[in-house]
Amino acid sequence: MAPIGFIGLGIMGTPMALNLLKAGHTLWVYGRRPETMTPLTAAGATACTSPTEVARHSDIIIVTVSDTPDVEQVIFGESGIIHGARVGAIVIDMSTISPTATQAFATRLHAMGVEMLDAPVSGGDVGAINATLSIMVGGQPEVFEQVKPLFEIMGKNIVYIGGHGAGQVAKACNQIVVAITMQAVAEALTFARKNETDPARVRAALMGGFAGSKILEVHGQRMLDHDFKPGFKARLHQKDLNNVLQTARELGLALPATALSMQNLNALVGRGEGDLDSSAVVTLVERIEGIVS
Amino acid sequence: MAPIGFIGLGIMGTPMALNLLKAGHTLWVYGRRPETMTPLTAAGATACTSPTEVARHSDIIIVTVSDTPDVEQVIFGESGIIHGARVGAIVIDMSTISPTATQAFATRLHAMGVEMLDAPVSGGDVGAINATLSIMVGGQPEVFEQVKPLFEIMGKNIVYIGGHGAGQVAKACNQIVVAITMQAVAEALTFARKNETDPARVRAALMGGFAGSKILEVHGQRMLDHDFKPGFKARLHQKDLNNVLQTARELGLALPATALSMQNLNALVGRGEGDLDSSAVVTLVERIEGIVS
Numbered sequence: 001m002a003p004i005g006f007i008g009l010g011i012m013g014t015p016m017a018l019n020l021l022k023a024g025h026t027l028w029v030y031g032r033r034p035e036t037m038t039p040l041t042a043a044g045a046t047a048c049t050s051p052t053e054v055a056r057h058s059d060i061i062i063v064t065v066s067d068t069p070d071v072e073q074v075i076f077g078e079s080g081i082i083h084g085a086r087v088g089a090i091v092i093d094m095s096t097i098s099p100t101a102t103q104a105f106a107t108r109l110h111a112m113g114v115e116m117l118d119a120p121v122s123g124g125d126v127g128a129i130n131a132t133l134s135i136m137v138g139g140q141p142e143v144f145e146q147v148k149p150l151f152e153i154m155g156k157n158i159v160y161i162g163g164h165g166a167g168q169v170a171k172a173c174n175q176i177v178v179a180i181t182m183q184a185v186a187e188a189l190t191f192a193r194k195n196e197t198d199p200a201r202v203r204a205a206l207m208g209g210f211a212g213s214k215i216l217e218v219h220g221q222r223m224l225d226h227d228f229k230p231g232f233k234a235r236l237h238q239k240d241l242n243n244v245l246q247t248a249r250e251l252g253l254a255l256p257a258t259a260l261s262m263q264n265l266n267a268l269v270g271r272g273e274g275d276l277d278s279s280a281v282v283t284l285v286e287r288i289e290g291i292v293s
Numbered sequence: 294m295a296p297i298g299f300i301g302l303g304i305m306g307t308p309m310a311l312n313l314l315k316a317g318h319t320l321w322v323y324g325r326r327p328e329t330m331t332p333l334t335a336a337g338a339t340a341c342t343s344p345t346e347v348a349r350h351s352d353i354i355i356v357t358v359s360d361t362p363d364v365e366q367v368i369f370g371e372s373g374i375i376h377g378a379r380v381g382a383i384v385i386d387m388s389t390i391s392p393t394a395t396q397a398f399a400t401r402l403h404a405m406g407v408e409m410l411d412a413p414v415s416g417g418d419v420g421a422i423n424a425t426l427s428i429m430v431g432g433q434p435e436v437f438e439q440v441k442p443l444f445e446i447m448g449k450n451i452v453y454i455g456g457h458g459a460g461q462v463a464k465a466c467n468q469i470v471v472a473i474t475m476q477a478v479a480e481a482l483t484f485a486r487k488n489e490t491d492p493a494r495v496r497a498a499l500m501g502g503f504a505g506s507k508i509l510e511v512h513g514q515r516m517l518d519h520d521f522k523p524g525f526k527a528r529l530h531q532k533d534l535n536n537v538l539q540t541a542r543e544l545g546l547a548l549p550a551t552a553l554s555m556q557n558l559n560a561l562v563g564r565g566e567g568d569l570d571s572s573a574v575v576t577l578v579e580r581i582e583g584i585v586s
Contacts, residue, residue, distance in 0.1 A: 099488060122502040134502045159498035162490050169490040170498045173481035177504035180477030183550045187473065188466035191537065194544045195392060197455050197462040205452035205463045209415040209427045211470035213506030244484065251487045255578070256553055257476045285548070 001025050004150070005058030007051050007074055007081075008095070009036035012121070013064035015128040016094070016154045018043055023153045028057040051077070055084030060147060061091050067239055068097040075105060087113035090143060092150075094135075096120045098243045099165035099172065100250065106139065106164035115143045118164065120171035121155060124232060132156045136174075138166035172247070175240040178232075179261035179278065181215040186282035189223055193286075200224055219279040226283075228276040235274030238265035294318050297443070298351030300344050300367055300374075301388070302329035305414065306357035308421040309387070309447045311336055316446045321350040344370070348377030353440060354384050360532055361390040368398060380406035383436060385443075387428075389413045391536045392458035392465060393543065399432065399457040408436045411457065413464035414448060417525060425449045429467075431459035465540070468533040471525075472554035472571065474508040479575035482516055486579075493517055512572040519576075521569040528567030531558035 001024060006017040009031035017040055021027055027045035030053070031037050037047040048054045051074050055061055061081055063074055071093055075081045081091060091114060093102065099118075106116040117139035127133040133155035137144050144160050151158045161170045188206070192199040203220045206212065222228065241262045248255050264281045273280055294317060299310040302324035310333055314320055320338035323346070324330050330340040341347045344367050348354055354374055356367055364386055368374045374384060384407060386395065392411075399409040410432035420426040426448035430437050437453050444451045454463045481499070482492040496513045499505065515521065534555045541548050557574045566573055 122504070124503075134498065136498045157498070157501045159494065161494050161498060165488070166490045166494075169485055169488045170495045173485050173495050174499050174502065174504045176481040176484060177474075177477045177499060177506075177509065180480065180550065181470075181474050181504070181506060184470045184473030184477070187548045187551050188469040191469060191541065191546065191548065192462055192466050194546050195458070195462045195540070197459045201452065201454050201459075202463045202466045205427065205429045205450070205454060206467050206470060208450045209467065210507050210511070211415070211467045211474070213470075213474060213508070214503050215506070216470065218503070247488070248484065253484065253487050254580075255480045255484065257473065257550055258480050260549055260553060287547075 002059040003028060003057055005029070005054035005061035006040075006045070007031075007054055007061065007063045008065040009040060010064065010066075011125045012128045014039060015125065016062075016064065016133075017045065019131050019153050020150065021045060028054045030054045050079035051075075051081045052079045052084035055081040055089065059086070059089055060150065061085070061089065062094060063091065064094045066095065066236075068101045068243070071095050071097050071105065072101070076108070082109070082112060082114070085112070085114050089114050090147060091116045092119050092147060093117070094119045094121055096171050096175070096240055097168060099168040099247060102138070102165040102168045115140065116164065117143055117147065118167040119151065120167055122171065122174050123155070127155070135159070136161055136167040136170035138162055138164050138168060138170075172240065172244045175237065176244055176255070176258050178215060179237060179241060179265070180257045181213055182219055182279055182281055183257070183261055183264065185213075185216050185220045186223060186279075186285045189220065190282065190285045219277075222277060222279045223282040228280040230275065231277030231279065233275050234265050234268045234278040234280060237278040238262065238269055238274070241265060295352040296321060296350055298322070298347035298354035299333075299338070300324075300347055300354065300356045301358040302333060303357065303359075304418045305421045307332060308418065309355075309357065309426075310338065312424050312447050313443065314338060321347045323347045343372035344368070344374045345372045345377040348374040348382065352379070352382055353443065354378070354382065355387060355443075356384065357387045359388065359529075361394045361536070364388055364390050364398065365394070369401070375402070375405060375407070378405070378407050382407050383440060384409045385412050385440060386410070387412045387414055389464050389468070389533055390461060392461040392540060395431070395458040395461045408433065409457065410436055410440065411460040412444065413460055415464065415467050416448070420448070428452070429454055429460040429463035431455055431457050431461060465533065465537045468530065469537055469548070469551050471508060472530060472534060472558070473550045474506055475512055475572055475574055476550070476554055476557065478506075478509050478513045479516060479572075479578045482513065483575065483578045512570075515570060515572045516575040521573040523568065524570030524572065526568050527558050527561045527571040527573060530571040531555065531562055531567070534558060
């Protein structure tokens with residue numbers, strides 16, 4: 001099997017890389033903090049000192065870092081992928097970043113003979129561990145077909161969306177829907193509570209009908225319990241909606257409910273609760289301050 | 294079996310009453326427009342000339358009308374239920390109205406020896422026809438137990454929520470979640486389209502994950518097709534959110550996303566599209582004017 005590079009060994013990247021190792025792949029890994037490489041080298045991967053070194057050894061290089069500037073740095077920076085990549089190599093960016101920046105990165109790489117796919121994921125650390133991630137892919141369809149077996153090792157619902165950036169667009173849509181539905185459930189459960197009606201019974205009654213959603217099921221329960229362990233951190237959700245709203249502004253598109261959700265995430269982060277699960281927005285509807293778990 | 298009264302023979306009431314007749318119940322019916330009684334009398338019901346007459350013949354009186362003033366009129370008006378009801382009768386209001394008004398009505402009826410349940414439904418005309426409605430019930434638990442077999446003839450997911458008005462609170466929560474989730478899906482699909490990304494593929498990719506909901510499934514498809522046949526009419530959704538926001542104001546509760554949805558429903562109704570399905574809010578995000586199907 002072709003040697004694979006893996007850059008970015010956070011809460012998502014580490015279990016994804018471990019699943020590739022388990023499937024028998026040879027892995028060259030790099031994490032900014034050296035200690036993040038220990039679980040991987042223990043499982044048989046080879047540690048590298050830079051993205052350049054990862055690229056030198058790999059035909060396919062997977063990137064899972066935080067935001068657009070991180071991806072840019074990892075690919076085009078001083079010790080970036082481009083200084084080691086062979087012609088014909090494939091960069092798979094599984095981070096969640098800007099769709100328009102993704103298109104620009106893909107164009108720059110293509111001019112150097114390197115192909116790129118954007119393949120952001122949804123499903124959280126549990127999905128990464130259990131290899132049940134949803135993976136939304138943008139790029140050339142033939143490149144997608146070539147690396148699809150790798151996606152199938154890391155996830156379950158693998159959907160090819162369209163050209164470069166389309167995977168990031170789909171992920172952005174996911175973050176829009178999740179944030180606003182979270183607000184919907186928060187307002188409904190608080191309305192019930194304020195009316196002295198048991199919000200747990202209301203949640204149960206709503207589950208089977210048109211109001212039913214994964215958010216009502218999972219995050220609705222977290223809101224009832226005031227259990228805001230992430231899950232998905234408010235400050236990362238804030239980062240994603242910031243990308244969405246930047247892109248919407250460029251497109252001349254008004255997204256009022258997305259903007260409202262962004263304001264609530266700003267408020268959470270501003271009061272030092274950015275590391276809580278983003279379902280903590282319910283405390284803003286409830287007007288309960290200073291929940292830090 | 295005890296004789297049952299049925300008042301309000303609209304798109305919901307008619308199939309619900311027919312299901313009771315099919316189950317073998319004796320029905321005394323009243324509809325403001327006499328022609329609405331024809332399908333019922335053809336199926337064996339007896340037509341009455343007023344709510345008072347219905348009440349004279351019935352131990353249990355079901356009401357399915359439009360809004361709070363209609364329910365008040367049917368129960369307490371000049372030819373209302375109270376002028377014919379026996380002591381020990383039960384009024385079941387299956388309309389969607391104000392929770393606080395419901396509590397007041399129940400108190401007034403109780404003083405006259407008449408019990409009341411609020412039992413609004415969710416599931417639309419299809420649910421009414423197929424007897425698959427969700428029914429959310431408020432009132433005395435022993436009264437609920439007594440009439441539960443009737444609910445089981447008309448619906449499937451029957452949930453006792455709590456005291457008087459609690460059924461209406463649950464239904465209000467349902468309408469909050471449905472309206473805001475509709476906005477979430479509308480913004481996401483429009484974001485995809487504006488990014489020249491296929492919104493149908495995005496919808497498919499989102500369905501299995503945290504963004505998955507009944508609204509994404511059913512109304513997301515309607516938005517893609519621009520098929521706005523109701524379904525549930527925007528002007529009725531507007532009426533429901535108006536009740537929610539009135540109650541929220543009384544409670545000192547801010548519901549910003551509900552208020553945003555209300556504005557969009559106002560805009561739809563204002564441009565003469567109040568009879569479209571409320572998923573037509575997507576046209577406001579798209580800035581497409583004058584869709585009248």
